[in-house]
Amino acid sequence: MRLPARRLLPVTAVAAASALLTGCFAGAESTADAAGGKRIRVAMMQPPRSGLSPLSDDAFKLSRWSTAETLVKLDADGDAQPALATTWQQSGRTWTFEIRDGVTFHDGTKLDADAVVRSLTEAATASPKPRILDGVELTAKAAGNKVTVTTATEDPLVPQRLSSPQLSILAAKAYRGRAVDPVGAGTGPFELTKVGGTASATLDRYDAYWGGKAKAPGIDVKFVPDGTARAAALRSGEADIVEAIPVSQAAVLDQDLITEVPMPRTNTLYLNTGKGAFKDASLRAAAREAIDAEAIVKGVYEGRADVAEGLLGPALPWAAELRKPVTRGAEAGRPNGAAITIGTYTDRSEMPEVAATLQQQLQKAGFKVKLDVREYTNIESDALAGRFDAFVLSRATVLDSGDPAAYLYSDFASGGTFNLSQFTDKGVDEALKKASDTEVGDARRAAVIAAEGAVLAADAAVPMLHERVIQGDAAGVVDAAHDPRERALVTVDTHVK
Template sequence: MADTNQRIVIDNFRAPVANWALESDSAYILSLSGCLETLTKYDSAQGKVVPFLATEWKQVSPREWDFTIRDGVKFQDGTELNAESVAASLNSVLKARVPARAFGPSTVSSVVATDAKTVRLTTPVESPLVPFRLASVNTGILSPAAYKGETVDPFGHCTGPFVPVSEKVKQSLTLDRNPNYWGGEVKLAGAEVRFITDGATRAAQVQTGEADISLSIPASSVSSLEKASDVSVLKADSQRTATLYMNNARAPFNNVDFRRAVRSALDLDSLAASVYEGAALPSTGPFAATEPWASSASSSPKQNFDEARKLLEQAGYTAGRPLEILAIVERAEFADVATVIQDNLKSIGVPVSITSKESVAAEADVLAGNYDMLLSQRNRLIDIADPIGFLTADYTCKGTYNLSHFCNVEYDQVIAEATTASNTEERYKLYARAGEILNDQAVNAWLVNQQATDAVRSNVLSYVQDPLSRYVLTAETAKSGS
C-alpha cells in the first residue's frame, strides 16, 4: 500500500546547465522531476500527441495554430495559468540567444494570446508538426515571476506535481509535493533527484537502496541487478544510437573515402555482443531497421579490413598524428567502446588516442569543430517526437546541433520538403531518403541501437518507464511504507 508520507531518491545521468534556461537541456531535468509541464505531451505508448496544459488545438490557416489553455490550473506560486502567461513563457524561449532545437525562430514566427484562453502560434511555412513541437520539454510553461531576475528561476514557478525547493549545484535537486496540483492527488511527499554521471554508481545505489530509481543503467551492470530480488530492471526499445561522430569539416574526415574506411574497419557485431553483452543491436545507419522511416535498403555494415585499406589509399591518407576519440563518461560503456574502435583502426594503420570527458566539458569544442571523433549518443525523438527535429538540428548546413559539421545541398533540400509535407507516408519516404544520403556519405559511424534501461526498487509503485526520460516523477508515482 502506498504511504503518502514517503519520499524517493532518483539517480539521473546528467546535471542541469545554463542556470535552468528552458532552451537548454536543463528543461529535461525540470520535466523528469515533475516540475515543468507543456501544452501537449507525447504519449510513447500510444505513439501520439495528447493534451496536457492545452485541452485542444486546431490549425486555423496553413501557418497558424490555436491552442486552448486548460481551465483551473495554477502555477505553484498561486497565480493563474492563462494565455498571456503561456505566450510570455514561450516567447522567452523563442527569443533565446541560443534557440532550443525544437522551438526557435526558424520554426515559429510568433506566439500571441488572442484571448484569455487561446494562444496562437504562427510558423514561417506550413508546418504539420506544431503539436509535436509543443510537446518538447523546452516549451515548458513557467509563471511570469520566473523571468523577473537575470536568469530563469523555476523554483516555485512550475505547474507540475512537485515543487523544487533547494539545489546543490551539480549534485542534486530537492522537491516537495505540490498540494494544489491541478491533476489530482500527489502520492509522494517529495523527492531528491541526484545528478550522477557514473553509470556504475547509479547501478550500485539502486542495488543498495541508496536510490529508489536509477536511470540509464549501463549494460555491464544489468546482470547483477537482474539477480537482485528487490530490484526490477525495466527495458524499452528506444530511438537511441551509440554513434562515433566524425568531424566532416576537418582532415582527414573531410574526405568521404576516409570516413567510409573508418566504418569498414569496425566490427559492430562483436561490439554489440561483447561491450553491450547482447543488450544492443548492430546499427544499420542513422535509423533502426524497425522504424517506419528507415530505408528498406539499409543493412548493418560488416568489418572488411581489405576494403578499408583500399579506401584509405583512395583518400590519400598517410598516418600522422594520432586521431583523438572523445568518450563521454556519462555512458560507462564508452570507455570500452573507444578501446575496441582504437584496436580496429590500428589494424588498418590509423593511430588513435582516447580522452574521456563529461558531455558538458566536450560540447563547446565539438560544436566549434575542435575535435576529431566523439563517442556519444542521441535519441532521435528527444527534441521532438518525430525524426524531423533530429534530421534538421543534427545534419542540415545550419543545424543547431550539427556535431558532425556536415553540409550537403541535396540533403537540405530533402529536409526542407519533409518539413512542409502534411502526408505522413510522404514525409516518412523523405526521411528514408535523408537517411540514405547520410549513410552514403558515411557522415558518422552509427554503432549500435540501444535499449532504454532503468532500475527500480520493488517498493516503488506506479512507475511507468519513459524511453525518453522526460516523465519520471508524476502525481501517480508512489512508494510503500518501510
C-alpha cells in the first residue's frame, strides 16, 4: 500500500471548513466590549468525551479556556507555584494548603476551605478516579481557611498532583447531578456559559476574577476533529486560534501564523501482552525490530518530530542524560504470518498514516496486519479493554503532574487505569513504586529512568517518536499561550486586535 502524496490544501477544503465553522463563529468577530475587544474564536481538535467533566481528560479543555482553576500551578520547569492556594507545607503524610482569600466562583459563591474539600473529595472518591490519583489514597479536611490533604503513604508529589486540571476546584452547583457540570462553576477569568454537546462551547469574561479583568470579552469554541478543516479555518480567517495543526498542513500555511514547540508527547505502539500474538515476548521483540521510526518521522511527520530513544523525549532533557542501554529479556522470533490487529484513531491526522506505515513494516517482517481506525471517542473503550493486538497512541508523558512517574504508573503498572498493553510485571511495579515514592530531584529522575528501562526491557510498548505541538494564531492574536503541557491556551492576557 502506497501512502498518498502531500498536497496543498485545495480551495474546496477551505470552503468546506468555512461552512463547517461559520455556524459557531458567525457574528463573533463583530461582538466587542466597550473598549473594542473582540471575542476569541478557537478551533479545537477533540470534542468533549465526558460532557466536560473535570474528572476526565475534558478537564484540560477547561484549563485551556481559563475557566476552571486548581490549588497549584506549574512553572516552565515543572515546579509548583501558588494558584488558588497561596502557601503549603508538608508534615509526613499531610500537606497543609492556605486558601486564597477574595476568590468567588462564577455563580457568585465564595471560595473557601469547604469548597476545596468538596471538590477534592469528589475526585478522590470517583469511579474511576482521575488519572492523576492512580494508586493514591487521598483525603481532605477543612480547618479555617486551610485545607489539609493526607495520603495513605508519604507522597512527595502532592502539590504537583493538585496542579492537574482533573483536580479543579468548582462551586457546589457542579456536583448536584449524577455528572459533574462545570457550567458557571469555575473561578477563572472566563465563565463557561453554554455547551453545545460535542460541537461547541461558549465562555464570557468573568469581571469579578480575582486575578484581574481578562482582555478579551469572551471565547467561542468549535470542536473540529478534522485536521484539514482546522488548518483551513486558519487560512480562511474563520478562527483566531487553532490547536494541533496537522504536520501535513503546517508547511503550506503562512509560517508567521504557526508556532512549533517540542513537547512531552510520545507516539507509541502499545503491544497487548495479555493475549494474542504479542503475549509471546519473542514476537513483541520481532515487532520492535521491524519498526523503522526514522522512516515514520521523515515520511509522515516531514521531519517535524524527533526519533524516540525512550518513552521520555527531548522536552525532558535530563532523560537522555540518565538513560542507559536497555537489556531485553527476549530475542526476536519469527512471526510466520501471525495475524494482528492494530487500532488507532482519526482525531490526530497523522495517526492513520503512522498505522499504515507500521502495517507495511510489520508485514514485511512476516506479520499479517489488519488496521482498525475510528474516532477516538468510538475506539477508546475497546483499546482499554484489550481488544487490539496493538494500539498506536500519541501520549502526553507529563500531562498530569509535570512529572512522568504518574504517566508511567497509569500506562504500565498492573493497576494503572490506562494500561493499553494489559501489562503486568512485578519487577516493573516495584520500579514504578520506587519512582513514585522518591523525593523530587535527581534521585527521583534516576528512578523514573530505571522504571522506563524496565518497561522497555519487556517490550510492552515501542516508543517511535516525540511530537512537537503546532499551533496556529491569526495575525491579530496577542499573547496566546504556547504550552507544551497543553494546559494553557487562552489566558487573561490573550486578545484579538
